[in-house]
Amino acid sequence: MKSRWRSTFARAPARRLALFCDDRFTFTAALFAAWAEGKQVVLPGDVLPATLAALAPHVDAYVGDFPHTPTLQPGAPSDAPWPEPDRELDGLVVFTSGSTGAPTAIPKKLRQLFDEVSTLEATFGERLGANATFFSTVSHQHIYGLLCTVLWPTLTHRTLTAHRLEYPEQLEQVLAPVPCVLISSPAHLKRLPDVPTWKTQLRAVFSSGGPLPPEGAAMSRAVLGHQPIEIFGSSETGGIAWREGLEHPWRPMRGVQVRQSAQQTLELHSPHLPDAEWFTTADRIELVADTFRLLGRADRIAKIEEKRVSLELIERTAVATGLLTEARVLVLQGARVTLGFVGVLSAEGKALTRKPLVDRLKAALTATIELVALPRRYRFLDTMPLNEQGKPTEARLSPLFAADRPEPTWSERTQTHATLAMHITPALRVLDGHFPQTPVVPGVAQVDWAIGWGREAFGIQGAFLRLDVLKFQRLMLPGHDVRLDLDWNAEKSTLTFKFTSPRGSYSSGRVVWSS
Amino acid sequence: MQPLEQEIAQFIIETLSLEDVKVSDIDPAAPLFVKGLGLDSIDALELGVGLQKKYGIKLSADAAETRKHFASVQALAALVTNHRAGVVS
Structure with missing residues (x-):
């Protein structure tokens, strides 16, 4: 082949x-x-x-x-x-995960990769043994998976496996018959099934890609019978340090020198870097003799209206209320730069309706965060959306805050009639998922927009009763410029709407309210 | 709530893209800032810009005066009414 x-x-x-x-x-x-x-x-x-x-x-x-x-x-x-x-060949380009912004391309020379494999082998090779088979739950399309599931076994003449193990149920069968190692990540380890310890021939379990939570380490010990070896690194730097047990500080990998910058961030000098310069990361650290503890990311500081705010502090404060198990805050661009908040509800949080929930979170946050930096938009989910590396990236989270309707321009607004113009932008959330191949504005969304803008234009207070004479005549597609005419008959409590454009009529109907 | 107060409440919700707030949630007599609706200084700037766009009202440079107009929905409604009647605040 x-x-x-x-x-x-x-x-x-x-x-x-x-x-x-x-x-x-x-x-x-x-x-x-x-x-x-x-x-x-x-x-x-x-x-x-x-x-x-x-x-x-x-x-x-x-x-x-x-x-x-x-x-x-x-x-x-x-x-x-x-x-x-050729060790000097610029043989690889990987991309950063984009956990704090757009992905960036990072070129690597082959010697950076080969030297890193030598380090892994020198540090852990003996406990794996010469004949271990490498199983993995992570993709080899990222630097960690490439190094540990492809290059390490190949360059040390061990056995690699063709497919990643996506389901924990598959693990028990494959880990039993041969001496092996499992290359995994927090996302998988914390989702191991709650069963008695499997009988396996595992020699080691590795975890990387993000911080391993205590429950992930506990599940690994209970089910796999191994404390995971955590590797700390990034796409830019490759492996930096490792530890075996969450209570321990991080030990630099062989050949890696670390120091603390004036801003408390980690600086390193490493054979896995392209040159011999000191490289500054955005991870704040505390040095402990020749090891270090991680204190958090320095780049998860956002500037909101000139106020610097720690996104991690907001997340920690929110989780400390007990209403959430996980929280993630991201910066939303717009007329005003604001923070969006994504939370995974705990049982206590699920017992509340949205309004008291948001109020309690805001109350907790205002104790530590300035009002201008308080998250403005809240989304609550059952699980955090993660990318292939198990990280909640901006690309996965920002669609949660996409607009449900276009930004209208009102050209007429009287007590009985209103006219709005709007451009159907491709970013509208309602375009997703109706027909997978052709994004359209579903009819139900058009009716919802008409009702919402009708309430705004005429201050309609009654309860919605029914829809009459509803007609859909033409598909409303991204890129269209659309006009909406609204007529309010206060005596009959009816709102008539009509979406049109030079292309023709999209939809029309009459909404009846209780008077 | 008076129709103009409803309109002002709707104007505030739209101008600031407030989430989870309906016109009926806003007490026209309650303070808009910090307590009550919980708006902040940046919101005040945006409302100032919005008032000029929608009602043609230019706020005075006097901070105390402006603070008085922004005290509540009622106070803003009074400002709009006076402006329409040609009263210079």
């Missing part, structure tokens, strides 16, 4: 190859063949349309499972010799 990819890449003029393969064997074959031909491999984390759009300027050709995209195919087997890959 490797040699068949090799002959394709040898003939392809493309230098930068986007690689995305579900199957780790295909992925690994294509990866090493690309490096043997001096290509640069660009790794997207997923193949969502927005990711592919951001990827396009960085690549010349595509390899693997890309939807609606022409891809290179393996050719005839090649008998070219396999030299050692």
Whole structure:
């Protein structure tokens, strides 16, 4: 397989190859063949349309499972010799997770990756044994998965596995028959089933990608029989430090030197970095002899109307009320920059209706946070939306705050008649999910808009009774400029609405209220 | 609530995109800022801009005067009424 990819890449003029393969064997074959031909491999984390759009300027050709995209195919087997890959080759580009903003491309030289594997092997190799099989619950499309599920087993001649284990139920079967290691993440460890300890031949469990919560560590000990080895690092820096037990400070990986900056943030010097310069991270630390404790991210400070506010402080304060199990705050751009709040409700929180819930959260927050920085918009969910790496990124959270209706321009507004103009922007939340292929404004949303604006224009106070003479004539699509006419008959308590444009009539109807 | 007070309450909700607040939730006599509706200094700036756009009212540079108009929905309604009657505040 490797040699068949090799002959394709040898003939392809493309230098930068986007690689995305579900199957780790295909992925690994294509990866090493690309490096043997001096290509640069660009790794997207997923193949969502927005990711592919951001990827396009960085690549010349595509390899693997890309939807609606022409891809290179393996050719005839090649008998070219396999030299050692060039350690100075800019062989890889990964993207930051985007937990604090838009993803950024990070180029890596092969020596950075190979040296990191040597460090992992020097630190943990002995306890894994020479014949351990690498199982994983994480994707190899990110730096942690690439290093630990592909490069580590391949370069140390151990066994890798083709597919990630997505469901905890699969784990018991695969971990029993052979000596093995599990490359995992907090998102998976904290969701292990609550069962007696499995009989496995596990030698070690690794966790990375985010902070491991105490319940994740406890589940791992109880079910897998291992305290997870946590690795702390980032896409930019690779692995920085590790620990075995949440109570311990972080021990720098072999060859990594750490110090504290004047702003209390972590600075490091590392063979996994592209050069010998000191690299400053946004993680605030406290040094403990030659180890350190993490105090939180310095970049999760937002500036709201010139006031600096710690998003983590808001989240901690909100969770301390007992109404939530998780909270995430993000900055929302708009006419006024405000904070949006996403919370996962606890049993106590679920017992409350929205209004008292928001009031209690605001009351708790105003004790520690200035009024101007108080989150303005609240969304409550059953689970936090996470990306493939188990992180709540802005891309996953900001759609929760997308507008339900367009911003209207009122051209006429009397006691009985109102006319509004609006542009149907593609960002409207109502466009999602009606027909997956064609985003349209559903009829129910049009009626809802007419009722909402009718109440605003005429101060309608009665209770909604029924809809009469409802007609839908034409699809309302993103990009359309639409006019809405509202007529209020106070005597009969009826509101007549009509959505039109030069294209024709979209919908019309009559809403009847109790008088 | 008077019709003009309802209109002002709706104007505040729309101008500031307030979530979870309906016209009927607003007590026209209650303070708008900090206590009551819990608005802040930035909201006051935005309401000032909105008053000028919608009602053509220019607030005086006198902070105490402005604070008086922003005391409640009732006070804002009085400001709009006086402005319409040609009374200079």
